[in-house]
Amino acid sequence: MWHKHMHSPAKKPKVEHSSSNPGGSGWSGGGGFKNSPKLEGHGQPNEALKQERRALPIYPARQQLIAQIRRLPSAIVIGETGSGKTTQIPQYLLEAGVNGGAAIAITQPRRVAAVSVCQRVAQEKNTTVGTSVGYRIRFEDATSSSTKLIFMTDGMLLREAILDSKLTKYSVIVLDEAHERTVHTDVLFGVVKAAQNCRLKTGLKLLKIIVMSATMDVDHFSRYFNKAPVLYLEGRQFPIQVMHTAEPQSDYAFSSVVTLFKIHKEAPAREDVLIFLTGQDEIDSAVKQLRQLSRDMQDLPKLLILPLYAALPPQQQVKVFEKTPPGHRKVVIATNVAETSITIPGIKFVIDCGKVKAKVFNARTGLDILRVVNTSKAQTLQRTGRAGRESAGTCYRLFTEAQFGEMSSNTVPEIQRCNLSSVILQLMAMGISDVMTFDFMDKPDRESILAALTELELLGAVEKISESDMPKLTPLGKRMAAFPLDPKYAKIILLSQEYGCVEEVLTIVSILSVDDIFINQMNKRDEIQSVRQKFVSSEGDHITLLNTFRAFKSVNGNKAWCFENFINYRHINTAREVRKQLRDICSCQGIQFSSCGKDTENVRKCLAAGLFLNCAQLSKQGDFTTVSSRLTVSIHPASALFHCKPACVVYSELIKLGKNYMRNVSVVDPEWLQEVAPSYFKQKKVHLMT
Incomplete structure (x- = not known):
């Protein structure tokens, strides 16, 4: 049933300064999540945490990395899987004083990652969340006036830019997992770039921009950020054996269950499994099914089956990071939320269905089409990398090698397939009236922008639009922009x-x-x-x-x-x-x-x-x-x-x-x-x- 090939491990860590992509398939990731993230920063003795930080592949390159970032206005950092870039680079910048006493903003596309990374960094710094390290997500603010490392979703930094377009509170902005290209990420690229240019022209303190991404689109990012140099940071990626199915699978959910039990019968206990499925309903159904099936199994390790998706409350999300009990195998069933920054300890096997839920908005009909589509090659490589974070692993892909070859290289940016009314309202609230010429990395089509402007005009948020007039936000529109809502x-x-x-x-x-x-x-x-x-x-x-x-x-x-x-x-x-x-x-x-x-x-x-x-x-x-x-x-x-x-x-x-x-x-x-x-x-x- 299976065809296999191998992914090779990375070489020893280093920082390589370049302006072009040397090739290869690096996976960007969080690094350092060996223990359950906790709200309190006192989960382990401080010395033990220091040792863990020093053991990360990024550590030998620390001084070189800081020196490069200190002299550059913008940099693209490519951190291979397991390098530790997500948790360590913000701390290095703070410890070296690169921020000059101002706050450092670190953005994540998802709330789960923003909170999890923040909790881990607080633990490593032996402090509590909300003191020197904090987070901001929609409808939740765990920061104080003394917070210097602020982890947040892209959308939260955008909302700050409405009140302060120059983002003067920050001296460094780190855009992590930038390759995911959510709608907020893409708008944020343009907003942060404009803030940097504005501060240069007005003589304000330089705003440093650090973009952290996987290697697939690195040249595109570098060109967009004024030919920013690319710093390649190698990581601790162990060999991964990749198995493709011999034939296409008509029911990937059923195939994932069959594959799990194949692993369960052959692999030792505490070699954990991560299964990628497409959505909450699918995951909840699989969790229920697996719990029922596993009850009747004798003479095998007990299965600890846990869901992971963005809507799951924090107290349940934390369970996936906890150490697997003796005599058990942890099985985490997740959406693409587990593709990047969060690292689940103990994972030796990944089962990838090769599918993801994507929403496409039709501006003409107003219809949201939510459908299951094939992942891109970039997403597939991210998922594969989850199996090689701590030791050699195996990734079972529930699709053939030929199907993998037919996948698109990168995911279509969300900005090109969503309703833009919220985006346009936010941009105009920041004082950007000429939205048609806004510096998007990948510009949405004209029809979608005009449809959004028309909707806002009909809602009374912008003045009447004509071909010659620049759209203008009304007093009602300014009040509407204060709410983080449609x-x-x-x-x-x-x-x-x-x-x-x-x-x-x-x-x-x-x-x-x-x-x-x-x-x-x-x-x-x-x-x-x-x-x-x-x-x-x-x-x-x-x-x-x-x-x-x-x-x-x-x-x-x-x-x-x-x-x-x-x-x-x-x-x-x-x-x-x-x-x-x-x-x-x-x-x-x-x-x-x-x-x-x-x-x-x-x-x-x-x-x-x-x-x-x-x-x-x-x-x-x-x-x-x-x-x-x-x-x-x-x-x-x-x-x-x-x-x-x-x-x-x-x-x-x-x-x-x-x-x-x-x-x-x-x-x-x-x-x-x-x-x-x-x-x-x-x-x-x-x-x-x-």
């Missing part, structure tokens, strides 16, 4: 004061900002529907969500109550935390808090005023037609309105899952929509049925 949700919150339903709208928007709060199990569908009926509103999903949160609050967030009512405690509790943060922003915006009580008509009026671009009419054929693009759509089966046929609805999002579905749907009166946007419906030549 622009339409920011507008709904701002409008809620007029409708006297601020408290209700904050609840609904908070729930829409987290993963699904409802637990859906196929084998308990009837029981779930029966239990959930007490929350369901004939007005639609948004009021159903409101009813659910009110009930959760009435029992003081009782965990047992959530279990009995098939509510995901973790997600609804996260929504409660998000709500507190949004309420704080409202206070800063001078919004007067109000509640409409049990009469929720004004809530739907407010939703209609913010979601009028997302409205659909019932057609004579029994389906719905969107007003914006005349697309035929249906109500999602999970909706409270699935079996209903209201004349007019608004929805939160459109997704394509076989059919085109509206998610989170509410019934609205057509007259409400005509009142809030008469010119829009006139332009669309639509008269909403009453």
Whole structure:
């Protein structure tokens, strides 16, 4: 079934200064995660941690690396797998005083990595998170005025740039895992580059930029950052035996289970396994299946099966880093969150399905198409590298060598396949009006930028656009930019004061900002529907969500109550935390808090005023037609309105899952929509049925 070849280990560590890519397949990574990350920095004796740091491959190159960075305004650092660059370079810069007393920002594409790396660095520095080392992620700030190393998501640094486009708080910005090319990463490239140029022109202290990436796109990065020199840092990559399947696999989830049990029967205990699957539902299903199957196994090590994905709460994420108990084998089933900065100790085997979930936005129809696609070669190499972090390992690829050869070299940047309305609003809030000429590394197509500008214009966030005029942010647009939300949700919150339903709208928007709060199990569908009926509103999903949160609050967030009512405690509790943060922003915006009580008509009026671009009419054929693009759509089966046929609805999002579905749907009166946007419906030549 399997065909094999080998990856060779890296040579001894060194820093090589070059301006071109010497070839080879280096894997960028975190290094040094030998123990469970902890909130406290006192998990081990300080001397032991010092020894671990000195044992990392990056350590002999420390002085040379600091000297190079000290003299360069920008540098591209290529750190092979296991080199320790993610955890060590920020500490080296701080210890050598390269920051000149100012803070150092270190960005990560994902919250999991930002928090995990921060916790590890705090542990190595024998301090607590929030003192000299801290992190900032969406709706969570673990920093203080004394914090000098600030680990954060790309999006958080972007939000800081809205208030301070020169990023004067920082003397060094480290853009880690830059090759992942999330939408925030790509915008941040341009913003940080502009801040550096601006500080040079105005005589302010130089802003150093350090970009850390895998080798696949290194020339592209170097050219973009004014031909920045490339520093190659070799790492501790052990040999990896790569096994491809002889034939294509039609069911990769099933194949991953079969491959795991093959490993389990042959390999000694405590040689752990990392399995890559595509999403939370797929992972949760695999975890449940494997736990059931492993119960009947005799005379084999016990399986410790753990999920890992971005929505998992921190206390559960930490479990994957803990040492495997004697007589056990740890099996971590993860999304692509485990591809890069976080390193899970004990992994000897990787099972790679060769797939990833990718969302593609169609600017013309407003449709988000979420589908499972093949990984790129760059992603595949990253996954393979996970098997060689601590010793020689094996990677089982659930696809053939021919299929690997057909993969694209790099992932299409998210900036070229997403809705740009939030991006454009953020750029304009930073004072960048000419968004069409913004210095993107890989520019989105003109149609997508114009579609985003048009949406913002219709929402009242920018002034009327013409071919000759530069778009300009309105006072409403500036207020909308203060919220870390999709622009339409920011507008709904701002409008809620007029409708006297601020408290209700904050609840609904908070729930829409987290993963699904409802637990859906196929084998308990009837029981779930029966239990959930007490929350369901004939007005639609948004009021159903409101009813659910009110009930959760009435029992003081009782965990047992959530279990009995098939509510995901973790997600609804996260929504409660998000709500507190949004309420704080409202206070800063001078919004007067109000509640409409049990009469929720004004809530739907407010939703209609913010979601009028997302409205659909019932057609004579029994389906719905969107007003914006005349697309035929249906109500999602999970909706409270699935079996209903209201004349007019608004929805939160459109997704394509076989059919085109509206998610989170509410019934609205057509007259409400005509009142809030008469010119829009006139332009669309639509008269909403009453």
